[in-house]
Amino acid sequence: MDIFIIPIPGKIIFVKRIKVAESADEIENCYAVMAELRPHLGPEEFAAQVERQMKESGYRLVYLEEGDEIKAVAGIRIAEWLAGGRALEIEDLVAKSVERSKGFGGGLFEWIVRYARENNCRQIKLVSHVRRCGAHKFYLNKGMKIEAHYFSLAF
Numbered sequence: 001m002d003i004f005i006i007p008i009p010g011k012i013i014f015v016k017r018i019k020v021a022e023s024a025d026e027i028e029n030c031y032a033v034m035a036e037l038r039p040h041l042g043p044e045e046f047a048a049q050v051e052r053q054m055k056e057s058g059y060r061l062v063y064l065e066e067g068d069e070i071k072a073v074a075g076i077r078i079a080e081w082l083a084g085g086r087a088l089e090i091e092d093l094v095a096k097s098v099e100r101s102k103g104f105g106g107g108l109f110e111w112i113v114r115y116a117r118e119n120n121c122r123q124i125k126l127v128s129h130v131r132r133c134g135a136h137k138f139y140l141n142k143g144m145k146i147e148a149h150y151f152s153l154a155f
Contacts, residue, residue, distance in 0.1 A: 018111045021061040027051065030063050033073045037094035050075075059091070062115075064108045071096050071104040076112060078119055088116035090126040093135075109142055 021027050027050050031043050041049065053059035057077055064072040075092035090112065095105035116124050127150050128135050140146075 018062065018064045018108060021050075021063055024051075026063070027061060029070060030061055030073045033063075033070050033094060033096050034061075034075075034092060036097055037092055053077075062108065062112065064104055064111070066104075071099045071102075072108040074108050074112060076115075078116075078121060084125075085122040086120055087123045087125050088112065088119065088121045090124060093126070105138065106142070109138075 019026070021030055024047065027047050028043065031046050034046065035041065035043075038046070050059065050061055053075075054061075058079070059075055059077045062074045062076060063070050072095040073092070074090060074094075076088055076090055078086065078088050080086045093105060093109065093112075095102075095108075113124065124144070126139070126144075128139065
């Protein structure tokens with residue numbers, strides 16, 4: 001658990017914790033925020049998939065909480081590629097819609113950067129849908145660069 005301070009013009013918000021969800025209750029508590037980004041998943045399906053991905057691929061669900069309310073959630077995993085070495089991949093990052101532009105997503109992103117460095121990652125990667133222009137602006141403002149095209153083949 002980390003205490004994190006997010007400066008906002010005119011005030012400072014003290015975030016009680018940023019934590020990796022480990023228990024079923026913590027995973028379930030993240031659902032309402034994550035559902036804003038992944039609305040195709042119901043609560044039970046979400047919990048089951050997160051638990052499966054945690055076991056099979058090292059997925060970690062991280063959340064930022066102020067008081068007793070979750071404000072932002074991220075799904076991350078660390079992996080290694082021949083092309084670039086060890087990297088942290090952000091699979092999901094979402095702030096609660098009514099809390100956007102208040103620094104919660106940015107605070108969680110900064111925690112992820114620190115976590116990646118502590119885990120000897122050489123970079124942070126993510127894939128963002130081409131229509132998510134607001135997200136692209138957020139990531140570019142955080143210093144990320146557009147480096148590649150992402151291709152897929154659905155079955």
